[in-house]
Amino acid sequence: MTANSVSTNEAITARRREPVSNATLLTCISIGIFLTMYIVAIITLKGGFTKPQQVFDILNNNAHLIIIACALTIVMINGSIDISVAGVVALVSMVSVMFLKGRLWPAEGMSDGVRVALAACIAVGIGLMFGLVQGTLIAYLDIQPFIVTLAGMFFARGMITIVSAEPLQLTVSNEPGILTIVQHRIEMMFLGSPNKKGVIIPARMEVGVIAALLVVVIIAVILRKTRLGRHFYAVGGNRQSALTLGINVKRTRFQAHLISSLLAGIAGFVFMMHNVSGNATNATAGEMDAIASSIIGGTLLSGGVGNVIGTFFGVMILATIKLIVVASGLREPWWQTITTGAMLCFFILLQSVVLSRRGHKMKLPPWLKLTKG
């Protein structure tokens, strides 16, 4: 062997398959855990878990959470944080319920369909407003994201009570037309299951779920395929480096927060379609669930690593855990919180164990190992 053969060796390895990256590995772990958990639930708990409708129930109840979790994933990849999202969700749902009730301005002569569409526009508009303000403060005035979005959260929650002191609800007696539109459910006969009398009940999915899934797919494509998405990763990986590489760091950070709040606006509308109510306590602590879901899905709080597919499964894992806790007979709500906390600890431990094992090249199968570094 001559000294030259070192480099030839390395050239040969160029043709070898890349080992799985840390990010992908973390996502695969969370998908694996979700599937295992669900299968175990089907086998041991039976009940609702055996029916496809259970999956759709989880999706229906958590569509808004999926969307804000995606928002959190984006800002966390970007090395930032946004804790105003759930506040925006609550504010948007309140404002759109008011609008649909004709309380913002009388909407005579407007068809129900147009009103719902207008409400959606208002929701998006509120999200954009939050994004513009928070994004400017964080990116261009360089104020701590935590502080800015904390203020945003208080502002949004406070605004709700200013807009309407008492909770509001869309009702069948007052707004029948609007309710049929927003509560429209997509029925899937082939996934139906028989009820006690043996009649097949179709599986039902809300429109909001489609919106949530669309968001996941679109954001996944943006993060993977577009310049904007890659800049998010670069800025989160190392802000100073990103700057010297010629990336407009300020604009990128602004865009991340703009998208985040925009998604929060959409999530608020989806939440309203599911809950048909406006209330200051809506989506309480939703931002924490969103952060937890992102982390479980493999996003690192330190920035630069993560993807929304993992986040989607993060939401599913959290929701399923809560269901399992209830189905096991622990009905008090604190059990859910405790298990959520335990789950989060478990995941973070698992992640760091896996990552450090890979780093140390200990006894792991070769495909799990990082290359020399």
Next chain:
Amino acid sequence: MGEILLTMRGICKSFPGVKALNNVDFTLRAGEIHALMGENGAGKSTLIKVLTGVYPKDTGEISVEGQPIAIHSPQDAQKNGIATVYQEITLCPNLTVAENMFIGRNENLVVDWGKMVKRSDELLKNLGIPARPKQQLGSCSIAVQQMVAIARAVDMNCKVLILDEPTSSLDDKEVEMLFSLMRDLKSRGVGIIFVTHFLEQVYAVSDRITVLRNGELVGEYVVEELPQVELVAKMMGKELEGLSDLDKNRGKSSAAGESLYEAENLSSSEAKPFDFQIAKGEVNGFTGLLGSGRSESVRAIFAADKVTGGKVRMKGKQLNINTPYQAMKAGIGYLPEDRKRDGIIADLSVRENIILALQVMKGFFHPMSKAQMSGFADEYIRALEIKTASQDTPVGSLSGGNQQKVILARWLLTHPEYLILDEPTRGIDVGTKTEIQRLVLKLAEEGMSITFISSEIEEMLRTCSRLIVMRDRKIVGELKGEELTQSNVMRTIAGGGKENA
């Protein structure tokens, strides 16, 4: 020589407490390699960062091809055809190699991964860089990362290429490769600004030299008209007392005393089993090409990587050294090669960084008095001529070479019996370099054992009385006494080997 490409006039730049640049002029012509020289903290990196828009300048003018231009950000610089490789690696470790080469360069809205990977593969092959396009940058060695940064700059079709100490982590072969690349770009009319502390390299490739001292311009010279000694004198502002009296010191340290440290079959997660011993007051060194395992071996001695086997004796006593802390307790000090990752704590002050290792040794429940700490810090800031505004300055704001000196001070302060220095002089100017070599010999005379690693064989020959040569992660030879000549070392590295592979 081509027409004038870039001029900087009257550039001033102050940081809190430091005037980093004071009325500096700089001129670059098309098709020339222009060396920017100066001691640590002279302001070289700052001048470059002003040119590339990383720092805003206080006053002064910059023009490209006669047109005054305003550069407010690195994007502006790129748009004006200025490509840069910075002293500290400024790529994103969480992205792939290919992305790091193309991100931020007027990309399309949608990333075409296929094309990007293909083009970077071609580039990497052309330049002979041992990295794969889809590999995460963070998993590459520092040298490879540096070369990726160079590849990126080269691919930008720039008019001005800036290289700030690009060779400090490359081995001879890689340096030669870089030089031929630079000459090629030069023949195509690119103006290259080249910062380095290696004088031979300056004379090997440059056409012109601009010298800075303490943030002021000393002058611009044509290489042929400025002999090496004079260049050094210009940089230091005084004559360099000959390196020759150092050479006389050589061999003194070879008067080996009793054995201090012995390792038998020592291995770590990164290093194959090897035997090693060092006597009291001896200076020896590991040498070999980059990646030959020399750093990995000393890291195993200090337990900086996970130790996986072997016996270690210190003064004849069997010891267990499995963590750096145990190594320190046993009297071993270690200056790591990659100081950004393993050494410097950028947000802490110079004083705190210097005190750190000593404090760890004493235990955190035995605090030192403030006066004691600043006394120690002062002593070493003076001894190593660390250029800093004060003891309280965060280390992160020091120039690259001065950060290196701070870590060196940290280990010297603990007075270990056995000190391992991995590339202690990388990025350090000639004056201080000889100062550090002198210090190493002096410490050895006082009874300290030292293992010294350097990419410069010259320097190793000057300080070490015994050289251990490594190749392909194995020890392939040992040279001492009369055998210690440049050609012998080279031959052993290249493998006139006795063993058959």
